[in-house]
Amino acid sequence: MLLLGLTGSIATGKSTVSTILHSAPHKLPIIDADVLARKVVEPGTPGYKKIVAYFLPTTPDLLLTPSEQDSIGGGGADSRGRPLNRPALGRRVFGDDPERRRDRAILNGIVHPAVRREMYKEILYYFCHGHWAVVLDVPLLFESGLDVICGAIMVVAVSDPAVQMRRLRARNPHLSAEDAEHRVRSQGDVRQKARRAETRGDGGGVVVWNDGSVEELEKEVGAVMGKVRKRSPQWWAWALLLVPPLGSVVVLWNLFQGWRWRRRWDSEQRREKAKQR
Ligand SMILES: CC(C)(COP(=O)(O)OP(=O)(O)OC[C@H]1O[C@@H](n2cnc3c(N)ncnc32)[C@H](O)[C@@H]1O)[C@@H](O)C(=O)NCCC(=O)NCCS
Numbered sequence: 001m002l003l004l005g006l007t008g009s010i011a012t013g014k015s016t017v018s019t020i021l022h023s024a025p026h027k028l029p030i031i032d033a034d035v036l037a038r039k040v041v042e043p044g045t046p047g048y049k050k051i052v053a054y055f056l057p058t059t060p061d062l063l064l065t066p067s068e069q070d071s072i073g074g075g076g077a078d079s080r081g082r083p084l085n086r087p088a089l090g091r092r093v094f095g096d097d098p099e100r101r102r103d104r105a106i107l108n109g110i111v112h113p114a115v116r117r118e119m120y121k122e123i124l125y126y127f128c129h130g131h132w133a134v135v136l137d138v139p140l141l142f143e144s145g146l147d148v149i150c151g152a153i154m155v156v157a158v159s160d161p162a163v164q165m166r167r168l169r170a171r172n173p174h175l176s177a178e179d180a181e182h183r184v185r186s187q188g189d190v191r192q193k194a195r196r197a198e199t200r201g202d203g204g205g206v207v208v209w210n211d212g213s214v215e216e217l218e219k220e221v222g223a224v225m226g227k228v229r230k231r232s233p234q235w236w237a238w239a240l241l242l243v244p245p246l247g248s249v250v251v252l253w254n255l256f257q258g259w260r261w262r263r264r265w266d267s268e269q270r271r272e273k274a275k276q277r
């Protein structure tokens with residue numbers, strides 16, 4: 001089974017592409033890291049407890065008040081505690097200054113391992129059901145190291161940063177211009193991610209440009225999926241499932257390839273930095 005990593009930057013169109021990939025004619029199952037990242041910090045979970053222990057003393061509005069819960073339809077507080085006030089936590093961790101970077105690293109250190117565990121369980125489920133591919137929708141695919149396990153990576157990118165900012169503010173009108181700017185800056189430049197995917201070569205890394213309309217996007221997704229599909233037909237997914245030793249060898253080979261792509265990219269980056277000095 002092909003693990004197709006779907007990534008990009010904030011508001012570049014990952015969720016829109018993931019909806020396209022989930023619908024006909026592609027009909028792929030989706031594992032959404034944002035959904036899992038919410039699940040693993042629900043009240044009562046170990047993730048929730050760690051976040052409250054670290055952030056509450058310095059973030060008085062970290063938990064929703066009963067009236068805020070009513071207004072978002074979250075129900076009343078129960079014995080597991082009040083839900084997190086996500087915008088308030090976002091203000092603590094999104095941005096470029098050292099304090100926010102440190103707090104973001106701490107939050108990532110709590111949330112990412114729990115997300116990875118949930119993700120592996122879902123991958124196993126889809127593998128056992130004989131799907132030819134599953135989409136891993138992960139905004140921070142490269143940053144979290146999950147690129148290594150993916151047989152192919154699709155980056156959804158926009159070439160004009162103003163388009164990204166406009167779509168973000170239209171989708172999240174509650175964000176101030178400053179908050180929106182902080183969120184965009186908290187993720188790497190999407191054009192850099194596009195270049196990184198392309199270094200993986202034909203079908204192993206593809207870029208979907210989303211500067212145009214949704215109809216154009218659908219066509220573009222169709223075209224790049226043609227390249228991806230060539231590398232991993234349905235019969236191959238069944239062969240891996242029915243011949244476990246073959247499946248194990250292929251998993252190891254894919255991990256090795258992913259690791260080699262990562263190393264190649266890191267050394268290219270080092271060379272570029274050295275040239276700039
Ligand atoms: C800070 C939190 C509570 C803000 O929640 P909020 O509901 O306001 O935003 P949401 O979760 O929908 O995120 C919106 C977008 O921000 C970006 N983003 C989220 N977390 C991060 C991060 N740690 N670093 C950079 N960008 C991020 C993603 O593109 C995401 O799609 C939340 O984003 C969070 O818990 N982040 C840490 C976990 C994480 O990395 N999630 C991303 C997938 S693993």
Ligand SMILES: Nc1ncnc2c1ncn2[C@@H]1O[C@H](COP(=O)(O)OP(=O)(O)OP(=O)(O)O)[C@@H](O)[C@H]1O
Pocket residue numbers: 008009010011012013014015016017139167168170171210211212213214217
């Ligand atoms: N081609 C397009 N034309 C117009 N609007 C678009 C297009 N693609 C996406 N959008 C809109 O832009 C906004 C951001 O898109 P989407 O939610 O798919 O991005 P995302 O990368 O998943 O964002 P996030 O990382 O924040 O979850 C949405 O409101 C979406 O409807």
